[in-house]
Amino acid sequence: GILYETIVDAHVRSQQSEQALSFFNEMTAKCLVPTSNTLNNLLESLVESNNFEKAWWVFNEKKGFVVYDLYTFGIMIKGCCANGHLNRAFEVLGVMESLGLSPNVVIYTTLIDGCCKNGDIERAKQLFNNMGQLGLTPNQFTYTVLLDGLFDCGLKEEGFELFGKMKLDGVLPDAHTYSVMINVHCNNGRLNEAFDVLDEMREGGFSCNVVAYNTLIGGLCRRSRVMEAEKLFGQMKGTNLDPNLITYNTLINGFCHANKLDKALGLFNQLKSNGLVPSIATYNILIVGFCRAGNPERVSEFVGEME
RNA sequence: CGGAUCUAAGACCAGAUCA
Numbered sequence: 598g599i600l601y602e603t604i605v606d607a608h609v610r611s612q613q614s615e616q617a618l619s620f621f622n623e624m625t626a627k628c629l630v631p632t633s634n635t636l637n638n639l640l641e642s643l644v645e646s647n648n649f650e651k652a653w654w655v656f657n658e659k660k661g662f663v664v665y666d667l668y669t670f671g672i673m674i675k676g677c678c679a680n681g682h683l684n685r686a687f688e689v690l691g692v693m694e695s696l697g698l699s700p701n702v703v704i705y706t707t708l709i710d711g712c713c714k715n716g717d718i719e720r721a722k723q724l725f726n727n728m729g730q731l732g733l734t735p736n737q738f739t740y741t742v743l744l745d746g747l748f749d750c751g752l753k754e755e756g757f758e759l760f761g762k763m764k765l766d767g768v769l770p771d772a773h774t775y776s777v778m779i780n781v782h783c784n785n786g787r788l789n790e791a792f793d794v795l796d797e798m799r800e801g802g803f804s805c806n807v808v809a810y811n812t813l814i815g816g817l818c819r820r821s822r823v824m825e826a827e828k829l830f831g832q833m834k835g836t837n838l839d840p841n842l843i844t845y846n847t848l849i850n851g852f853c854h855a856n857k858l859d860k861a862l863g864l865f866n867q868l869k870s871n872g873l874v875p876s877i878a879t880y881n882i883l884i885v886g887f888c889r890a891g892n893p894e895r896v897s898e899f900v901g902e903m904e
Numbered sequence: 905c906g907g908a909u910c911u912a913a914g915a916c917c918a919g920a921u922c923a
Contacts (some may be wrong), residue, residue, distance in 0.1 A: 848917095849918095
């Protein structure tokens, strides 16, 4: 039994979810019962390797054989939501409750996020409002997912209200929360407000992180303020923060739109010399940019480099 | 009876498609 557990875990750790699954099946075929922990690690690795249907199969097949815990249900709910099956996510919740397990704040947060990302903001709000009845207290994660969901469907006022309520309830915003707030202001073209939030974030004890910088750089670019974006990029590097691929993509896109293709190219080279690997998005940005500028030689260079 | 440890939740980039 222990031997099989070890083998399954080893394959999970080396990201070979399919092999992990076949050893898991071999194990259960011999009537050896895996621990919840092994099951959970397997399910998560299947979900993460885009094998959700296999995870779903295991989940349905091993009910009553392996002991399912809150982690099991959390992983499955997230998997359902990430694959567009909101209805199945609620089915999973039902199974969980029928086994006598009560949802915790993680389960609820996962569901709320799933509703938001699948376009059911009303249900997300309902879940949020029901938490108190169930003795659950929304935390930083819960508020952040709902804020993000509200802003994604354009419910700005509600979002700002919720942000206020969060603080009144004594739940301190963290770096993720602040990034969501910075993002909504950037999307509205309100750069001053975005930088105000950044100040608030710093007062709250968080330094500007890569995501916040990326968001602000993107916001500036979209308002055609590329030079300021570039300045911010410089400031970022000055604070020992390493720009990531998204930083580069964002700024390259800004320079392409501003018709500063030399700058865009320079950043493209810089990213590679910093050990980053361009993504499909990077090439897309450059190809579109150089197409617009009528530079077919560069375009075919990029296309060739992509494969 | 009481501890300890382990596995689940959130933010940022280009385009495409369908309605």
